[in-house]
Amino acid sequence: LxxxxxxxxxxxxxxxxxxxxxxxxxxxxxxxxxxxxxxxxxxxxxxxxxxxxxxxxxxxxxxxxxxxxxxxxxxxxxxxxxxxxxxxxxxxxxxxxxxxxxxxxxxxxxxxxxxxxxxxxxxxxxxxxxxxxxxxxxxLRLGTRGIAEGEPDGPDLEVLSLLLAGMTDASVAQQLGLGLRTVQRRVKRLMELAGVTTRLQLGWRAYERGWVTRR
Structure with missing residues (x-):
């Protein structure tokens, strides 16, 4: 055995x-x-x-x-x-x-x-x-396309996925080859799209809307 x-x-x-x-x-x-x-x-x-x-x-x-x-x-x-x-x-x-x-x-x-x-x-x-x-x-979502019209595109989903995995803005920027301000702009865009004001709310709304889902 x-x-x-x-x-x-x-x-x-x-x-x-x-x-x-x-x-x-x-x-x-x-x-x-x-x-x-x-x-x-x-x-x-x-x-x-x-x-x-x-x-x-x-x-x-x-x-x-x-x-x-x-x-x-x-x-x-x-x-x-x-x-x-x-x-x-x-x-x-x-x-x-x-x-x-x-x-x-x-x-x-x-x-x-x-x-x-x-x-x-x-x-x-x-x-x-x-x-x-x-x-x-x-x-984990990397190299993905957007979900639907009016929802996050692939690059934004990459940033969101890594942040939800526990990485810092600086680590995300380094891993994806982006500038720190670019990452922060994408986070801000995601928050505006989700209609929230904090990152904690963003994580919850992303799960609620199926942006990151457990299949």
Whole structure:
């Protein structure tokens, strides 16, 4: 029911096999502390997407601050993956087709290792853990087009999504390659469009109007 995989190469290989063997869905929790398994594998994801495999990924906010974090997440969203953000995820985790799960074991001194869970109550527990984190996470929108006439355009939605994920104006500007004043102008435009006077009200109205939705 539970297999222990030891060694960086072995863990990476099983991580790849898990994705390539999926036929329906891959779910993942991704932390901002890369080790052997830093996130998802782009080549494997593209191959899986070609087969119609659905990806649901929750990343912790610190991933957005990584050097290539926004670029990689934009690519994932471009493959029609669903990506959400939380302040912190409890553990790294990959679940394929609700039939197998991989949990990396973090240790600062020992050789990299992971658990591969094949069945039983532990697999159900890990699947339930993912679903719980997924429900509480906020959707990430990058490189999107506007929703409808009279509603935010794609660039404004990018700014809004990153702000709701907990990033500062300065961090959003840096990640999107914008000036700080440009970000602040877009926030002001969003507030005017929503008919609110505070950012807290903006977050609530954005959710209420479906600008950022949990599908």
């Amino acid at each position: 539970v297999e222990v995989v030891i060694g960086a190469r072995a863990v990476s290989q099983r991580f790849l096999q898990l994705q390539l063997g999926a036929g329906d869905e891959v779910c993942a929790l991704v932390t901002g502390r890369p080790t052997v398994v830093s996130g998802m594998d782009n080549d494997a994801e593209e191959q899986a997407a070609d087969r119609g495999v659905r990806y649901r990924v929750v990343v912790e906010r610190s991933v957005l601050d990584l050097p290539h974090g926004i670029t990689e997440l934009s690519a994932a969203l471009g493959r029609d993956e669903e990506v959400r953000v939380v302040d912190r995820v409890p553990t790294k985790l990959v679940v394929a087709d609700r039939s197998q799960a991989l949990v990396p074991l973090a240790s600062p001194t020992a050789e990299p290792a992971a658990l591969v869970v094949h069945a039983g109550g532990l697999l159900e527990l890990l699947t339930g853990l993912f679903e719980s984190v997924w429900r509480d996470a906020l959707p």
